[in-house]
Amino acid sequence: MSTIINFLFYHTPVFYLIQSLWRDEAFSYFMAQPSVIEIIKNTANDFNPPLYYLALHFWSFFVGKSDELLRIFSLIPHLATVYVAYYFAKKMFSEKFGFFVAAFTFFNPMLLYYALEIRMYSFYAFFALATLYFYYIKKWRTYSIMAVAGLYTHTFFPLIIASLALYVRLTEKRSGKTIRKILLPFLFFIPWVPVVVGQFLHSGNSWIFPVDIQLIQSVLGNLFTGFDGTPGKLWPYTALLSLSILLFTYIAYRKRRRDTLFLAIPAFLPLALILGYSLIKRPIFVNRYVIFISVLEVFLISAGIFRVQRRNIRWACMIGWLLFCLIVNVVSPLYKKKTDFKTTFGEINKMARDSDYVYAKTPIGFLESAYYFKHTDRVYVYNPENIVIPNYIGMSVVFPTSSRTTFPPPPSRTFVVSDDASFEVVLSQ
Secondary structure (H helix, E strand, C coil): CHHHHHHHHHCCCHHHHHCCCCHHHHHHHHHCCCCHHHHHHHHCCCCCCCHHHHHHHHHHHHHCCCHHHHHHHHHHHHHHHHHHHHHHHHHHCCHHHHHHHHHHHHHCHHHHHHCCCCCCHHHHHHHHHHHHHHHHCCCHHHHHHHHHHHHCCCCCCHHHHHHHHHHHHHHCCCCHHHHHHHHCHHHHHHHHHHHHHHHHHHCCCCCCCCCCHHHHHHHHHHHHHCCCCCCHHHHHHHHHHHHHHHHHHHHHHHHCHHHHHHHHHHHHHHHHHHHHHHHHCCCCCCHHHHCHHHHHHHHHHHHHHHCCCCHHHHHHHHHHHHHHHHHHHHHHHHHCCCCCHHHHHHHHHHHCCCCCEEEECCHHHHHHHHHHCCCHHHEEEECCCCCCCCHHHCHHHHCCCCEECCCCCCCCEEEEECCCCCEEEEECC
């Protein structure tokens, strides 16, 4: 029994639920704590719109500061995505095949990983699929609601709506009225447009890695599996996976061109634009920023499988893709372990007195330290050189004055925490 429990907790996606929070998750928590007005003001200084943080604000009010319950919040839209995927597949393919697409969506490694993280990405994926689905069945009011929610969830969401408008322009002769309906949600996004423009124009240094040929070759496979480059030996395999995804897309396109274009344009056009901009100007591509493509990959692969004529081959493809997802979900936790600040602060919180402080040795470990230390208002970055901390770290948005050049006076002690979650105790003199 202990072997089974150990496997479940450390070698399946359950591990994502129980492991220590990382910096972005702690950032989400702190962004969601102020008043509604303050959250909106703070997000204007960040990259993403405020809807997720507003929703997390009310969720955390009820569940408190529980890692697992805060993460469960992201599982709700993932399950909703599975639900919509079933009905979408039922309309596009068949009712029986809808069950496969729902299971395929649920077990997709990229989607499942972010379904257990305190970030907006599972909401982003849900609103993307729901927007496309409600357009497909021509429920315009619900389409607009989903699209507006998506626009206020992630800055890249406008690319989905623009791609949908392009699809209509290419496939309908009299497309003007339909395109106006598709673009209507942008009217409700106008108040936030100046914020987005300002964020883009004033964005400075970034942690985002440059785009290269290796990434372009492997990007579809990376988005399907959630592969982020570790271990490096897997790049050739995700490149092969990318080719497989394109193959199934081609099979689908030969048999049902219009439906395939409906899925392929919102998948490939935004990706091409983002990768192209990253190559020409500056890097803006990050896997999770385009997580909606992972959902569309599930549908494109499914469309290809559904168009396979021979039943035994179709079943072999269905079983093969599901088994592949399960294998990736078992292997991935080995490479997605967060730095264990939770255990470190379990020890520090037992030792610390009310007069003690925590100093993060660098800005990288500050947000996790602030989240896990029992006295958040006594956590600072040790910054003796008084260097400017980059905005992309995130601490300046929620903790603008949390940098210190000296240790506090006696009788306080300071727990100095390194980025690897080790610590030492410094006695003030």
